[in-house]
Amino acid sequence: MAFLRLYARVLGALGPERRLAAVLAVINAALAVALFAEPILFGRVVDTLVRAQAAAQAPSLAALLPQLAAWTAFGLFTIAAGVAIALHADRLAHRRRLGIMSAYFEHVLQLPLGFHGHVHSGRLLKVMLQGADGLWGLWLAFFREQCAGLVALVVLLPVAVWVNARLGLLLVALLALFAGLTWYVLGRTQAMQRHVEALQSDLAERSADALGNVAVIQSFTRVEAEVRGLRETMENVLAAQIPVLSWWALVSVATRAATTLTILTIFLVGTWLHLHGMASIGEIVTFVGFATMLVGRLDQMVGFANRLLLDAPRLAEFFSVLDTVANVRDRPDAAPLGPVAGAVAFEDVSFSYDGRRSALNGVSFSVRPGETVALVGATGAGKSTALALLHRAFDPQSGRITVDGRDIREVRLASLRHAIGVVFQEAMLFNRSIEENLRVGRPDATPEQIARALERAQAADFVARQSEGLATVVGERGRALSGGERQRLAIARALLKDPPILILDEATSALDAGTEAKLQAALDAVMKGRTTFVIAHRLATIRNADRILLFDEGRVVEAGRFDELVRLGGRFAALAKAQFMSGGSATGTAPPAET
Ligand SMILES: Nc1ncnc2c1ncn2[C@@H]1O[C@H](COP(=O)(O)OP(=O)(O)OP(=O)(O)O)[C@@H](O)[C@H]1O
Numbered sequence: 292m293a294f295l296r297l298y299a300r301v302l303g304a305l306g307p308e309r310r311l312a313a314v315l316a317v318i319n320a321a322l323a324v325a326l327f328a329e330p331i332l333f334g335r336v337v338d339t340l341v342r343a344q345a346a347a348q349a350p351s352l353a354a355l356l357p358q359l360a361a362w363t364a365f366g367l368f369t370i371a372a373g374v375a376i377a378l379h380a381d382r383l384a385h386r387r388r389l390g391i392m393s394a395y396f397e398h399v400l401q402l403p404l405g406f407h408g409h410v411h412s413g414r415l416l417k418v419m420l421q422g423a424d425g426l427w428g429l430w431l432a433f434f435r436e437q438c439a440g441l442v443a444l445v446v447l448l449p450v451a452v453w454v455n456a457r458l459g460l461l462l463v464a465l466l467a468l469f470a471g472l473t474w475y476v477l478g479r480t481q482a483m484q485r486h487v488e489a490l491q492s493d494l495a496e497r498s499a500d501a502l503g504n505v506a507v508i509q510s511f512t513r514v515e516a517e518v519r520g521l522r523e524t525m526e527n528v529l530a531a532q533i534p535v536l537s538w539w540a541l542v543s544v545a546t547r548a549a550t551t552l553t554i555l556t557i558f559l560v561g562t563w564l565h566l567h568g569m570a571s572i573g574e575i576v577t578f579v580g581f582a583t584m585l586v587g588r589l590d591q592m593v594g595f596a597n598r599l600l601l602d603a604p605r606l607a608e609f610f611s612v613l614d615t616v617a618n619v620r621d622r623p624d625a626a627p628l629g630p631v632a633g634a635v636a637f638e639d640v641s642f643s644y645d646g647r648r649s650a651l652n653g654v655s656f657s658v659r660p661g662e663t664v665a666l667v668g669a670t671g672a673g674k675s676t677a678l679a680l681l682h683r684a685f686d687p688q689s690g691r692i693t694v695d696g697r698d699i700r701e702v703r704l705a706s707l708r709h710a711i712g713v714v715f716q717e718a719m720l721f722n723r724s725i726e727e728n729l730r731v732g733r734p735d736a737t738p739e740q741i742a743r744a745l746e747r748a749q750a751a752d753f754v755a756r757q758s759e760g761l762a763t764v765v766g767e768r769g770r771a772l773s774g775g776e777r778q779r780l781a782i783a784r785a786l787l788k789d790p791p792i793l794i795l796d797e798a799t800s801a802l803d804a805g806t807e808a809k810l811q812a813a814l815d816a817v818m819k820g821r822t823t824f825v826i827a828h829r830l831a832t833i834r835n836a837d838r839i840l841l842f843d844e845g846r847v848v849e850a851g852r853f854d855e856l857v858r859l860g861g862r863f864a865a866l867a868k869a870q871f872m873s874g875g876s877a878t879g880t881a882p883p884a885e886t
């Protein structure tokens with residue numbers, strides 16, 4: 292049964308603290324056993340008193356004292372065990388909750404971009420928080436209730452049958468009835484709850500998505516529409532949840548009724564048995580005690596089944612993210628890349644994001660150390676994709692890519708990425724200070740190095756103008772900065788990393804002509820001595836490139852120096868003519884290219 296497997300996994304997640312967990316489980320089991328002693332001893336005491344009364348003499352102290360002493364001892368033990376469990380189980384559960392959350396976090400951050408491309412961050416966050424909370428709750432319940440409950444059932448029932456077979460079997464039958472009912476409802480509601488949870492995840496995703504696009508929502512006056520959309524999803528959640536709740540209300544009512552029914556039945560049947568000499572009064576007292584305890588346990592078990600049902604889809608989602616295997620990862624024999632000269636070669640590389648439409652198709656080219664290579668071509672031609680493969684955001688389906696002659700799949704991922712600095716097409720910044728954003732690629736950078744990187748990226752002035760300078764927090768994704776400021780910070784961040792291979796994907800597209808010219812001069816200096824890939828729509832910025840690759844629909848259709856390609860009179864020549872004829876671009880006054 293999937294439930295049991297899931298529950299085993301929940302307990303398995305206690306892994307690193309399994310010894311303490313095992314000790315707590317044993318104490319718990321002992322506690323459960325000790326708890327049975329109470330009704331048995333109570334029954335014995337009653338029988339001693341009743342016998343004395345029947346014989347019309349005072350009850351014998353010799354018989355009573357050991358019973359009372361045992362009762363006290365068991366009572367004290369249950370208190371001590373209860374305190375020990377309460378103290379340690381909570382701490383253990385809290386520790387593990389944070390432990391598994393950070394494991395999830397680390398795992399998700401390492402999952403390839405292909406995964407993040409189709410799973411929304413809002414959903415991932417929700418899965419993490421609710422999954423960890425679900426685990427926490429189940430662990431606590433395990434130590435506080437489940438473990439003792441299980442022992443209670445396994446031990447109590449045979450003991451009950453042993454004390455009085457008829458009353459014992461009656462108890463077993465009543466219990467089986469309610470267990471059956473719970474099981475039935477569990478089966479009925481399982482699929483429903485999965486559906487509810489899927490809707491909840493949609494809800495998290497939708498709201499996170501809306502929050503991330505507040506500017507669009509406001510400017511397109513979509514507040515009402517978004518709220519309506521959200522409310523619709525919420526109504527769907529509620530509509531799906533209500534039938535599940537009804538079923539469980541039924542179980543809950545049935546369990547409550549069971550309490551009264553069971554105790555009444557035991558009492559009536561017990562009295563009848565007593566009248567026919569088949570049960571003592573003490574036995575009836577013991578059984579009423581057993582029944583109360585068992586029904587209490589039953590109540591707990593039903594609550595637990597209900598909770599597991601509610602949590603199962605969340606936990607399944609949580610574990611399925613944890614089980615996602617990164618397809619871009621180190622091979623076991625991967626060696627570090629070592630010092631990099633900067634030769635790069637693509638050999639017949641083909642890649643598709645979805646396995647159907649190809650984004651790159653048999654791309655081959657090679658670059659000598661220190662060269663500057665420009666990638667140009669229509670939007671969607673595959674330029675960003677080609678360079679994403681170079682730092683292994685994805686792996687190609689066929690062909691290979693080498694750095695200094697070594698297949699990049701055979702070297703350690705971290706060492707490869709260490710050697711490559713990327714200025715992404717969208718300057719992605721953390722909601723942290725400018726300084727923290729810069730130090731991302733080089734945590735130990737000195738203030739001078741930071742200042743120099745900012746200077747080169749033409750960012751020093753605007754950083755100085757910020758109210759808090761380097762300590763200014765830039766907002767989510769850098770929202771508190773202008774597009775050009777974001778771009779320059781992203782460039783400074785890459786320069787500070789000082790990698791032997793640099794990728795600039797439309798890095799200067801948002802800058803005014805004057806700033807771009809100054810930055811270009813600085814970049815020309817930076818590019819010397821390192822292999823640089825530049826993607827640009829404005830051809831003026833790549834005039835000096837050692838080689839230009841013209842991409843079209845995932846292929847390299849022309850390659851050569853600027854003048855060569857213009858002389859060739861092919862597509863690049865036409866493109867260049869169009870741009871320079873239209874005036875602005877050559878001098879850099881055209882609006883930023885569409886990207
Ligand atoms: N994460 C992704 N998942 C699926 N398809 C993608 C993804 N990223 C890009 N694509 C598709 O792959 C193709 C190539 O995209 P790519 O980003 O490489 O183009 P590009 O040449 O960089 O274009 P641009 O000049 O507009 O930046 C496009 O058709 C695009 O729709």
Ligand SMILES: [Mg+2]
Binds near residue numbers: 675676796
């Ligand atoms: Mg691109």
